[in-house]
Amino acid sequence: MSEFQELIKNIDKCRDYVRDFFVYGFKSRSDFPGKSARTYDDERRRIVSWLEGYISEDLTQGGRSKNISLQIDQKLLETNPLFRVWQAASFTDRDLILHFYILKILEDKGEAYSAPQLSEILIDRYGINADWQIVRRKCNEYVDEGLLTSYKEGKSLKYRRGILYGELMEETESLTDMIKCFALDLPLGYVGHTILSMQDDDNTFFGVKHSFPTFTLEDEILLSLLEAIHDKRKVKLRIQSNRRMHEAFDVTGIPLQIFVSTRTGRRFVCLCNTDRRSSFDCMRLDQIKEVKLLEQADEQEEKKQRAYLEKDKEYIWGVSFRPLVRGKGRLQKLILTVSADEHTESFIVQRLIREGEGGSVEKIADNTFRYEKTVVDVIEMFPWIRTFTGRIVELKIYGSNGNTLSEENTVLEKMFYDDLERSFDIYGI
């Protein structure tokens, strides 16, 4: 049985544990069926080690075990502690030795050596014994990473270092400030964070709100999807729900765009499903376990789907497209009437305008306003509508032509009002 190690080779397994601990919070050993007690203990120990100073441990009800959760405070607003998960990649002793010595030898701009030359310098200058083929392999790895560049000189392949951060500009202070700010909210912000780490720098002036720390756990998935979007390649996604209630399944399609929610803590890839060719699907990034890049999509087809997507977006509230097919299909019109004092509560009208995703807002009587929006799936709007609880005068759902009250729409209205009644009951109102 292997010993516990702080660093790991593969992040996939660990990513699920981190998510389970920090998103759900209540999961304990018994919630990880199929995993040995030792695996669970090791994963938990590693995560506690990586995130020291950012986690709190609270006794569960009954006091039998401890939950761990992220300590969200002002500190967290300045960084994302989950970036640390990415800094735990394991390496061999040889990896570390070659990293430092090769980059030191090539430090001077313009200095270029072949692998056999580097191997000689390593022994002569530093007493490091490294076969030139091993040196070549490491140099080629670093060419792939972009740390080194290579060029042919006669028959030999020579290596020299890539650009340093300090060479980008004469004065990098403003650029560093920008990175400090953007690393907090820009997708793949961890990459910005690595630039700061290499300068031994850190952010203390900027904060971010409405950014979800756990997003970073999906960043490698996001990276693959962005590459596929850029290269217009089809992908095959392996999907499994986080609660693992269903078997994993595959979805194939052309990825077109990443949908990001700033409120619900979810990101999705919007995919044109090439199997069904009927509609768009939005798959949650945190449920994608694997992205396989497939062949190039037909350029005309990709372009056409992109145009359909833009058209369909007009009727999408969140991420639900069905049963909309290329701008056609059953639509529902939601009309919300709210009460707000027009002199002292204009912020309510402002909320309808700025949060209402382009829905129309008009004053229909003193202190009464009507919001109207046609969408494909009104249920997606309910959580937002409920944020106006205390001001809702009426909610009506019609067919898209504005006057058909179908049975389904009546059911939806009833569902909305029944939910309100249940809330009244819960609080004894």
Next chain:
Amino acid sequence: MERLFSEIYNRYFSIVNRILKTRGKISRKLIADTVREYGFAESLLFMLPKLERNEWELFDEDKASYSPKIKGGIKTPLSRLQRRWLKTAISDPRAGLFLDEEQICRLRDMLSDVRPLFNADDLYYYDRFRDGDDYSDDTYISCFREVYKAVKGHYRIRIEYTNARRKRTAVKVLPYRIEYSVKNDCFRVLCYAGNKERVKKHIMRISRMKSAVPVIDDTDELISCDKEAKRRKVTLKVYDERNAMERAMLQFADYRKNTMRIDDRTYRCEIYYDTDDETELLIEILSFGPMINVEGDERFIRLIKERLMKQKELLVHKDI
């Protein structure tokens, strides 16, 4: 294909570099202190022996101290992934707040051999508010820069701004943090006003500022107080209907929380929040309808009840 999970960004590598950058001879204590300060909690156990036994051949063999073979550490070149991220960053509409056009052009030039990691239209923030800040506005840029300089330089500035009632007013403040909201797509400045006896915290949107200038000959003592806002706790009971438990856990993932399972369908969740965020949290909780029931504290229950009572009244009138 670029890799995020690569040893070149490993924490151990950056600790080694910190040690190598140390001038002169390196003591065992310094190595241990550096690992303790910058490593993971258990790095002392795994990393320190490697360094002490010189398994990474970083030091000349000398029993009295550790003399690094590599003087001054190394400067790691930017990886392709890092350059690509930078190229994306300089295309962000907010880049102009930090860099002028000439600097952006130079950077674009320096990064001409890589393509950006993504373009703005690869991402669609579907529920972002539609009244985000205008980052190209000259007044906005100038105020942002003045405020930022004051935050870094820790000095007071005089801000002229339009308040919530649309009245123009001015205030002397000590800004200490600039906060970006992804949802609102706006910057806010957190600052203190007042004096030693009475410190008042302000949160101001940069877009409301008309001017920001340093206070000349500022002789007042600089005020400071605990940056932490007041914390409160709300206890929720989450009924797992319509996938509410998972939705709640994700939606509240940016709050500190402690969740317990009561039974297969019910969970109790304690959320800790800053008082500044109370209204926002309140409406987030309301958005779950009957799937979430607030159990405490009394104050928060009262806030929920007030809204529900008003709602009931409106429905009663409608029925009449």
